[in-house]
Amino acid sequence: MAATARYILGIDPGLRSTGFGLIEQSGSKLAYVASGCIKTDDSGTLPERLLTIAEDVQSIITQHKPDDVVVEKVFVNVNPQSTLLLGQARGAAITAAVxxxxxxxxxxxxxxxQAVVGHGKAAKEQVQEMVKRLLKLDATPQADAADALATAITHAHSRQGLGALAPELLAKRKIRQRGGRMV
Known part of the structure; x- marks a missing residue:
């Protein structure tokens, strides 16, 4: 029986440029569908820029109908203002998906x-190259789009691990690990 295809939309949030990448997962196979960047006008107000991100993410979702949206978590920057702005861009994208x-x-x-390159200190260029290889792309994707595609790939890989097992199989596995006792 053929695996049901799932569509995963990855989002790499940013106030100037929000990367997006859509992949199709069918069993263990991944295929590129679309990617790009949502650009906001530097001269616009913060609310206008956040609206652009939310509307464009909503448009991508309407067009491609993904099963899951995956967003990169915000890390704390040296500059707290940058972290705050990144969090707001991330919130606009999450709100559109919800x-x-x-x-x-x-x-x-x-x-x-770690999921895409194999180590957590990988450079952007390494992520771009691995995304190109994993999705069998002819060209290297732009950095923000590559990060979004990598986020989608990470989710696809996590769905194939323990997270993809049926709940009853996980329960049996826990019983075996605990020496036959239910925890």
Missing amino acids: LAGVTVHEYTALQVK
Whole structure:
């Protein structure tokens, strides 16, 4: 029986440029669907820029109908103002997904780099190259789009691990690990 295809939309939030990447997962196979960047006008007010992000994410969701949206978690920058702005861009993207009724998942940059490159200190260029290879792309994706695609790939990989097991299988596994006692 063929695996049901799932569509995963990854989002790499940013106030100037929010990357997005959509992949199709069918069993263990991943396929590129679309990617790009949502650019906001530097001269616009913060609310206008956040609205652009929310509306564009909503439009992407309406067009492609993903099963899951995956957003990179915010890390604390040296500059608190930058961290706050990044968090607001992230919130606009998450809000758009929630309003569209799509489940939102989150991963840290460290988790994404570990899942895609193999170590958490990978450079952006390494992430771009691995995304290109994993999705069999002809060209290297732009950095923000590559980060978004990497986030989607991370979620696809996590769905294939223990998180993809049926709850009853997980319960049996826990019983075996605890020496036959139910925990």
